[in-house]
Amino acid sequence: MASKMNRMLSSSSRMGSQVYPQEPTPMHFTQLFYPKATAMPPPATHTNRCRRRGCGGLGCCCASICATLCSLLFTLVFILGLAALIAWLVLRPIYAPKYSFGDLQIKTFNLTPQNTLNANIVYNIMASNRNGKIDFKHNAIAVHTSYGGQVFGQASIPAFSQGHRNVTTLTSELVVNNFEFVPASLGTALATDVNRGSVALHARGSAKVRVKVGAITSFAVRVRVDCDFTVKPPTATSPGSVLNKTCVVSK
Template sequence: MADHQKIHPVRHDLEAPQTPTAPLVPRGASKSDQSDPAALEEKYVPPPKRTIPVTHSRPPKRRSSCCKCMCWTVSFLVLLVIIIGAVVGILFLVFQPKIPKFSVDKLQVTQYNSDSNSDTLSATFDLTVTTRNPNKHIGIYYVSGSRISVWYTDKELVQGALPVFYQGHRNTTVLNLTMSGTTQNATVLLSTIQQQQQSTGSVPLTIKANQPVKIKLGKLKLFKIRFRVRCTLLVDSLTTENQITIASSSCKFRPIL
């Protein structure tokens, strides 16, 4: 009988150092994590970091309620002025307003008496004036509250008022006015007027009128405005005996703003 081969197990000494048969890291590969840290730092260079500047914005200012109210008020007033200006401009282009005309046609002295005791002069003038409305689409209401006076230098001789009436489009109206008044220091005043008449042959007078009117545009009646009339006259004398001649007359009619 053939001999059986005996297999003897090989005992490995677990305590003996073992030599690896193959390298842990293949050739050409980088070293493991257990390699030298200094070498790793030399090989790995981190990319530079971009630093973005941080800008701190200021917090928005809060407007107070008073400032907002002021801004709204100013804006409203500016808008209102623009609207009024546009309306006035349209009305001016449509109606083309013109200033009325005023002229003095006749002056008559019906009373011219001096009182030596009180040193006063009592006078009554009858004045004929003509008013013209040159507007084609505008009517004029002459309302109450007017005043008209006749002056010699700084002395008021007589005063009165214009009548209340309506003057239509392109209308001419003749007014007969009676004015009266009393002036102080009559002796000096009469002497000055007489010297003026003898030296120049005429007596300068000034007529002043302040007249409130209402303008009518079509069917629309506007608010009340005032006109001021100023006329300069040269008359040959101031007596009740002779007919007074007006040598020259010039009037200006303008609104009071």
């Protein structure tokens, strides 16, 4: 019995003296999902690969082309602006073209019993160019004549060229036959003025003028002259005449 107990104790001591292997330490979740992750370098040491690459890529070529095109465009705009300034300084007249109405010849100005107008008026228009080295090219001049705001006739003067330091006198004849005013009250008012011997008329002359220096001709500029006349219509015993005249030149 004693020997059996000794064997059991000896077997128990041998079992106690055996060393079992230690359980492994559990893995962190980052090691499970990113087993081969590598740490990024610090921000201070991280450099841009494009900067190290220099300016040898396609992007650099595009930037160079854009810079060249912008430079050429700027140069072209500057040259065009300079040319326009020089042309303006050369073609700009010191004195603008000027029109004025001279004396009128009122050959006929009467009303029928139906208050329709018959008139024959000759205009003398003077065009003035006071510039020393600049010529003017005048388009056809249109002359409109009105009473009470209603135009009852139009005359015209053909186009012409005018040299420097020149005053040109032009003649235009207005012929009106049986013009009927609308409303009829205008015809009645005109008949009253004719019988009184004082009629207020308005004449407007307008044309487009170009400046010419040598072989260079500018674009056209409209010039206009407005004149208010007070006329005495002719009668069987006396010719017509101008009692008063006021003219204004504008563009």
